[in-house]
Amino acid sequence: MNTRPIIAALMISAVLLNGCKSKNTGGQESVQQAREDKKADDNRKKIDDLNHEYPKVPDERILENGDGTALYRELKQRYKDETNTLKKQVEATGAKLVYVILTPEVGKGIQNTNRYGIPYINATCAELGIECLDFTPLIAAQDARVLTQVPRDGHWSKKGAIFIADHLATIIRKYSDIKSTVTYKDSERPETFGDLPPNDDEIRDGGKDMPYHVQANSQGLRMNHDVKFPKKKKHILLMGDSAIFCPFLNNEFTVSAVLQQMFPDAEIMNSGIICYTIEDYVTLWNEKAKFAEPDLVIVQTNGGDITDLFFTHRNHFSRSGKPFLPSANEEKFYKETYQR
């Protein structure tokens, strides 16, 4: 059955009922809700205005003049601050945080974002006391045509996902004894732990005519079953961008699905979303993911996560819904690069 018309009808009914309810209660809650709605609307408008004023999203161009620029230093500092925040918040729950540097862009094909970014991420993790595993030498030793879907697309192939899963499995085995110390009541938990539409079950092609099946559980994670509470299995949360989400692979071939097969006594939770960066992982953790009570949190990162903190990237892709105003360095770079 095509459920879209039914969903549309239900949504309209829900909105109408909600409207009636708000009118009836008329209390402080509805006033608060109205304020929040207005703030969200204002933010959306501000983001639209900013995207209109600053439409370009730079990536490699940020590093055209090397990594010694004031702008790149600023972005690196942001990365470090966000990482520090995430570390504190994850460790406060008793969970173990591990960073994994993962990108198919390795060896001869490496670009400046990773050439300059990866050493910085390694150094930052060392400074903050976060275990960081760099998979790029392992990937560089392999044939990119096997691990990825080049020339059609640079994301993981089925074999690539298995290769990555095999190496992530060593981390999971290493921390098999770690347990989070926090539990949440059912009433405290949000409806979703991830950002995919709950119960999504569709074919996508990403505009590349490479269709693949995406299935989300009712908790918004890319997996085929719901995570149950109180938890009886080990919970492992994968956070990351497309390298964890695995576009152009059906659910059963993603890195997380391969890991799930390897660890049937654990819940491997895939919260990866295309274009996310460290700022998104922090907000996702706070708002949703921590309530899944993970024991081990594996954050996939790479040099792109630093340049993705540039304000125009954030205004286009951030999950937070708040507007990002340009700093003096960003404004200067943008004007010099695009408005010369």
Place this chain on the structure above:
Amino acid sequence: MLFNTQGFALFFAIILACYWLLFKWRHLQNLVLLGGSMYFYAQLHYSFPIYLSAIIIASYLFAALIDKTDNQVQRKTLLVIGLCIISAGLVYTKYSGLFFNGVKGLEQWQASVLHILTPVGISFYTFSTLGYITDVYRRKISAEKNLLTYATYISFFPHLLSGPIPSAATILPQFSKKATVSLSYIDESIGEIVWGLFKKMVVADNISLAVSFCFSQYQDLNGSTLFIGVMLFGIQLYADFSGYSSIARGLAGLLGIELIQNFRLPFSSKSVTEYWRRWHISLTNWFYEYIYNPLVVTFRHLDRWSIVLSLMITFFISGLWHGAGWQFVVWGLLHGVAMVYEALTRKRRKQLSKKVPSFIYNVCSNIFVLLFLGFSWVFFRAASVGDAIHILSRIFSTSILSSPTQYVAKYITWCLPLIAIEWIQRNGEYSMDMQQWRIPERITGNTMSPQRAVWINYSIKVCLYLLVCIGIYLFYKKQDAAEYYYFKF
């Protein structure tokens, strides 16, 4: 510029306004159409109008020369030279890769030195021009004297990219006479456009995802899912191509030009022969007129074998026309075999139909035809003959008995409105035709005045069109608009 884009809407609005503002001057109207068509074509690639112009001029000159002489040998020589020159471009740009592929050295040479971009729609307008000079040779029509009129007819943007392939005898005179359009014709044209957009944007584009998924990931899918994928492809192909044809007919109608109806419920056919009378009618007519009939005459001394041979050659060419790949040749030959079978068993099948209740005979025949079409679509859609065989081997395995994958099967629902409405409207002139329902008479009996009946009829139609437009807005595929599938032919 696709028909279902804002850019095209703006373009067409400007053309329409200029066209009717100049209604007193046919030549100026043609100039507007020609300029518009060339601009429309140049949006795809700047070089395409140059190629089109060369084809137009070559065919115009050859037709004029053939028409000028009464010497049969000269006429025939000119025809053969003309056909060779005009079709050379099509053969080279579209098929050279097919024959050079696999021949080391030649392949690289062709790719580096002789590679020319294949103009979109080349198959369609090349066939139009070939038909035109053949008709002039056969004295079916006279050669068009006015180059502007002829160029406008060939390049006419509604049919330029994906047909219908216009027959010079019926369409060309329309570009010479004064353009007129009635209210009922405007209404019909809008109906065609609206329904065509629905077929393309809602049905074809949405199910294209499931089809693409099945054909690219067939290794991971069971037989029943693949079977659904193949049948969905048939619907996609129909919705996409007939949608395009409907829009083309509607656009031309608003400009006072009547194009042929290209599809008439092809999936209700009870034989493959009938299917080809209902599917891509303008192409079938073209093949019948310019390939099949001459072949039958040429091979007439072979008696029954003349039909067999002619059908097989015709469908071999038809396969190649649809695509430069061996899978298309196999597809064409499969249809050729089916047509031969039907031609040779006509009497026996007729006798059988008298013995079996007609309803059962018709339903069974229809199912057989659909299954055969499904079988042939596998070759039509697969990336290669090898892929097609793999897909078929999965369909004809025990996994056909397992339940289909839900996320593919659910795409069937997109087909239901199309099938329902086309079936309900099967007796209408076009899919949005409300005349047959005689709604005003049913509401108020036969007591109302004719003017009032007309007014009520139009009000109902406006509501219906709006409803379909809302449906398109709500349910069109919310991703990049897929290119019309048939553009590559």
